[in-house]
Amino acid sequence: MSATTDDLPQPIAHRSERARERAIRKAENASLSDTKRRLSSTGATIAAVVIAVIWTVPTFGLFITSFRQPADINTSGWWTFLSNPDLTLSNYTNTLQFTDTITVAQSFVNSLVIVIPATIFPIALALLAAYAFAWVNFRGKNILFIAVFSLQVVPIQVALVPLLSLFSNGVTIGNWAVFPGLNLNGVEGSFARIWIAHTIFALPLAIFLLHNFIAALPNDIMEAARIDGASHGQTFFRIVLPLARPAIASFAILQFLWVWNDLLVATIFTSGSNFPITKLLTDLAGTYGQTWYLLSAGTFLAIIVPLIVFFALQRYFVRGLLAGATKG
Amino acid sequence: MTSHSVFNRRRILTAIAITGAGALALAGCTTANPSSSSGGTGSNTVTIYGPDTGTEATELSASWDTWAKDNGITINYTGDGNFTSNIATKIQGNDLPDIGMFPQPGLLAAAIGTGKVVKVSSDTENNVKNNFSSDWQGYVTSNGDMYGTPLDASVKGYIWYTPADFQKWGLTVPASYSDLVSDIGKVQATTGAAPFCAGFNSGTSSGWPGADFLAELVLSSAGADTYDAWVKGDTKFTDPAIDQAFTLLGQILQNPQYVNAGFGDVPSINSTAFADVAAKIADGSCAMTNQATFLEANFSTTKTAAGATPKVGSTGDVWAFPLPPVSSGKSAVVGGGDFAAAFNSNDATQKVMAYLSSADWANSLITVQNASFISANKGVDATKETDPLLQSAIKTLQSPDTVFRFGADDAMPTVVENAFWKGIVDWTNGMPQAQAEAEIQAAWANAG
Numbered sequence: 001m002s003a004t005t006d007d008l009p010q011p012i013a014h015r016s017e018r019a020r021e022r023a024i025r026k027a028e029n030a031s032l033s034d035t036k037r038r039l040s041s042t043g044a045t046i047a048a049v050v051i052a053v054i055w056t057v058p059t060f061g062l063f064i065t066s067f068r069q070p071a072d073i074n075t076s077g078w079w080t081f082l083s084n085p086d087l088t089l090s091n092y093t094n095t096l097q098f099t100d101t102i103t104v105a106q107s108f109v110n111s112l113v114i115v116i117p118a119t120i121f122p123i124a125l126a127l128l129a130a131y132a133f134a135w136v137n138f139r140g141k142n143i144l145f146i147a148v149f150s151l152q153v154v155p156i157q158v159a160l161v162p163l164l165s166l167f168s169n170g171v172t173i174g175n176w177a178v179f180p181g182l183n184l185n186g187v188e189g190s191f192a193r194i195w196i197a198h199t200i201f202a203l204p205l206a207i208f209l210l211h212n213f214i215a216a217l218p219n220d221i222m223e224a225a226r227i228d229g230a231s232h233g234q235t236f237f238r239i240v241l242p243l244a245r246p247a248i249a250s251f252a253i254l255q256f257l258w259v260w261n262d263l264l265v266a267t268i269f270t271s272g273s274n275f276p277i278t279k280l281l282t283d284l285a286g287t288y289g290q291t292w293y294l295l296s297a298g299t300f301l302a303i304i305v306p307l308i309v310f311f312a313l314q315r316y317f318v319r320g321l322l323a324g325a326t327k328g
Numbered sequence: 329m330t331s332h333s334v335f336n337r338r339r340i341l342t343a344i345a346i347t348g349a350g351a352l353a354l355a356g357c358t359t360a361n362p363s364s365s366s367g368g369t370g371s372n373t374v375t376i377y378g379p380d381t382g383t384e385a386t387e388l389s390a391s392w393d394t395w396a397k398d399n400g401i402t403i404n405y406t407g408d409g410n411f412t413s414n415i416a417t418k419i420q421g422n423d424l425p426d427i428g429m430f431p432q433p434g435l436l437a438a439a440i441g442t443g444k445v446v447k448v449s450s451d452t453e454n455n456v457k458n459n460f461s462s463d464w465q466g467y468v469t470s471n472g473d474m475y476g477t478p479l480d481a482s483v484k485g486y487i488w489y490t491p492a493d494f495q496k497w498g499l500t501v502p503a504s505y506s507d508l509v510s511d512i513g514k515v516q517a518t519t520g521a522a523p524f525c526a527g528f529n530s531g532t533s534s535g536w537p538g539a540d541f542l543a544e545l546v547l548s549s550a551g552a553d554t555y556d557a558w559v560k561g562d563t564k565f566t567d568p569a570i571d572q573a574f575t576l577l578g579q580i581l582q583n584p585q586y587v588n589a590g591f592g593d594v595p596s597i598n599s600t601a602f603a604d605v606a607a608k609i610a611d612g613s614c615a616m617t618n619q620a621t622f623l624e625a626n627f628s629t630t631k632t633a634a635g636a637t638p639k640v641g642s643t644g645d646v647w648a649f650p651l652p653p654v655s656s657g658k659s660a661v662v663g664g665g666d667f668a669a670a671f672n673s674n675d676a677t678q679k680v681m682a683y684l685s686s687a688d689w690a691n692s693l694i695t696v697q698n699a700s701f702i703s704a705n706k707g708v709d710a711t712k713e714t715d716p717l718l719q720s721a722i723k724t725l726q727s728p729d730t731v732f733r734f735g736a737d738d739a740m741p742t743v744v745e746n747a748f749w750k751g752i753v754d755w756t757n758g759m760p761q762a763q764a765e766a767e768i769q770a771a772w773a774n775a776g
Contacts (some may be wrong), residue, residue: 070632074607100382101389102405164421267414268421271375272406282409283381289530289603290625291382 002298026232066091066296073293091297098294100283102273104301111276112305113191114266115259118198119252125199126251127204127244131236133207134215135222145211151204160268163200167193167269194269198259206251213247214240249316256309369694372681373402377418378429378666379411383625387701390695395683400675409429412742421442424671432738433467436667440470445669448474448685455685458755459705463732466631467739468667475684476669480693481704483663483721484620484735485544486648488609505548505654509579512586515615524580525589525595525614527600528753535749536737537602538581538756541618541734544662549654552731559739565751565769566762574761576654597756604611606630609646610638618651620664621721625700641716648717650724658669660731661724664738665704694722704732740775747771 038044061078064235067087068078081087098104132138133145182193217240225235263278270276281302285292332404334531380388385407391567396403396418398504406425412435419442428445430436439445448456448468470474473620487508494500497518502508514524528535547555550569557563558570580586580682581597588596590608606626608614612633617623624640632638638645653659668684692712694702702708702718704725713719724730737739737745755761 070629071637074604074629075611075631098382100385101405125563160417161420164417164423168422211504267408267410268417268423271425272404273376279408283385283407286382286625287380287409288622288625289601292601292603293629 004015008207026148038172062299065293070293073296074146075085091294092301094291095284095294095301097299098280098284100214100280100299102280104277104280104298106273107275107277107280108301108305110270110274111260111278114194114270114274114276115256117195118202119192119255119257121195121199122202122255123248123252126203126210127241127248128236129203130210130214131232131240133211134217135235135240136232148207149206152208156201156265158200159201163197164268188319191270191274194266194274195263197269198262201265202255202258206255209251210244210247214244217243244318247267249313253309253313257306260306335456336613340351366759371674372400372676373404374674374676375404375406375425376427376429376668376680377408377411377415377425379404379408379431380429381409383405384700387696387699391699391701392683392689395689395692397747399679401680403680413752415439426672426674427670427684430476430667430669431664431735432745433527433667434741436476436669436776438742439669440475440762445475446671446673448476448670448681449673451682452477452501452685454677455640455682459690459707461704461706461728461732464665464704465597467734468669476599476667477681477706479666479684480670481621481663481665481699481705481725482622483650483724484719485618485649485651485738486621486623487618487647487660488606488623489614490609490612490645491642491647492645493612493615494659499546501649502652504652505545505576512580512616513617516585518577518757519615521613522585522587522589524586524598525591525605525608525617526581526587526597527591527602527605528598528756529601532747534598535752537619538577538597538752539737539745539748540620540662540735541581541765542573542577542752543733544571544618544651545576546658546736547655547662547731547733548651549573549576552660552733555733555736559733559736561740561744561772561775563593564772565765571761571765575766576756578761595757598753605731621648621702621717622700624715624717628713645720659727659729660733662735663704663725663732664735694718703706743774744768 063080064078065073067089068081068091069086069088070091072084072086073078096104100109129148133141133148166179167182171178221239221243222235225239230238257302260276261278263282266276266279270279281295281298284294284298331660337423371643378385378388385405389403399721406667411429412431415430415435416438419423419439422444423740424444428439430439434539436445453474456468456474458750460478464478465474468474468478497515499514502511508603512523526537528538528539530536543555546558546569549572550558554563554569558565563569582594588592588600590599590605590613591600602619603623603626605614605617605619606623607630609617610627610630610632627638627640627646630638636645642644650659650661668681687705690703690705690708691712693699694708700715701717702713702722702725706726708722708726710719710722710726713722725732733739737748747770749766751759754767755764759767
């Protein structure tokens, strides 16, 4: 009796539920295609093109400026080249020959020497930490993760002096030297301090981003690996690493651009012959600003590498921006 | 299971070994260059950290290269445009160069206050006492002890102009400040356009050209004693003596008919980069501006109205005369300069310090080709300087009748200096004179 009364309405309920789901899906599709239609309409396209043009004009102006005669740069705006095109490569040759302890070309190499390890180190360390936070159970895990996460709010400027002091003085508690200091003050040719500094500053965000990505990997895969007898090391190298590639690539772009564009950390933690290209760019204008017209050419020389990196890894970039954004 | 844990343990050991090898590799960098106990680098290498970059850095290196080679010392110069802010970080972090080149006496005094700067050797002290006037010696002396040596110098307060235009308008070099103001009025009446131009924009230091101009007027109108009291904070910005200098400065810089030639109205002074006035002087759209000797470097990339690169000289396209005095008397000069101070007493460091304080180095510096450097060192042979403007500046510095004072802003504590610059910018933007003075004076409360 009860079975029949209970059984009877169920298919109806199922049906109505299904109908509702269908309706929702339909509505979703409708709104999706609506958004799609609106975004690809003529008006939207024109607006996008206008925004893109306005956005690009200053860069374009800078580009034109880099080919103008120094005296023209000093006296008139870049748009005057339309009526009076008098272009030269001298800004580029002068920039390349510019010497300030080292040449611009040497600083370009320095930048690469700084930026490649300073990208690889934090990613390597953060991957291991992220895996541990996501898939290894140990006591105090959450507190530790929150601690690492909250380190993101510490501004670099606050950490400069203590870190510099750690490098030069070390740490001594009583008579016991916990860390003897690196003794690298003014040593030419050593990049150790800036590598360590950039790695330290990058780790909190790197661990956070990679953790959120790795934690979102399906539990089934991890369980399957564990049942097949994979250790944590094997799971990490054979499953997590290949799957986390988009997140690694996107963080690599961020870190690469940040280190490449960095001036503050570089001026504090390197000296003389180790300066990266950003330091040379600030010096291009000269002590009294008399050669500021070289800056536009210098800027374009300096953005070549970031552009290559960006275009090479671009397809990961948008995907990677969402890494960590969807995990609650 | 046992095989597994053994395998795991081996993995962990490998990881530890790799980490250890990495640490050793980093440590390897350190052992390659053993540093001395006092924090400096190896015995024959001396690092100098200073604010001059680019061309000026190359010229500095050229000035000591020969001597360093002869004495078997390697001098590594590191230039940093942000020296004034970064040196504090380096001192606090104990990451010290062997020698620092301080562009402001106030900054040097602050460094001496940290106790990290060592006293000069007797050789250096004798050199400084023999080669520099007491005005200059005072900047490197603290509580009776000498901590550094003056290096190069610059003379501020030159009025740059075009000699040919002055001839056309029937003007000669004015003898007093009031003559200068009336000359500007005459040019304005003739051309109908603003004759004077100025640019205060200089990034985070915006306002300094105005502060220098004001300092020149204070020194010239109120005298050296009031100037010194003002720099120390004993004479307030609201004092009648300083107020009078503001008023004198306003006769030119606050008159919308007199400024800002080639750029716009009075507030456009703030948006004009200080070096950009050179282009307007060169092409004749601005008749006069007040700037230091180093403005000369900016003319090489400008064009005259005829399209040629301007020649600097009394018969050339552009030339300069010292700012005429407000009241007659001893010629008073406001200038700038760099000071070297050592952070350790290594032999090589002290040898370099002694050399930098010597007349040999000063002569070597001014004879570096195309160098814009001059020095207040009395041992400098002015005839070796080929540039006529710099030669006259050296003679001014060396003359026993010259009262030399450092730019007031650079000699004041940093908080006051920043407030001074900001006050000048606000005043140019239209803030009433009394309010601007009070605003700057208020910063002394934070000067510690």
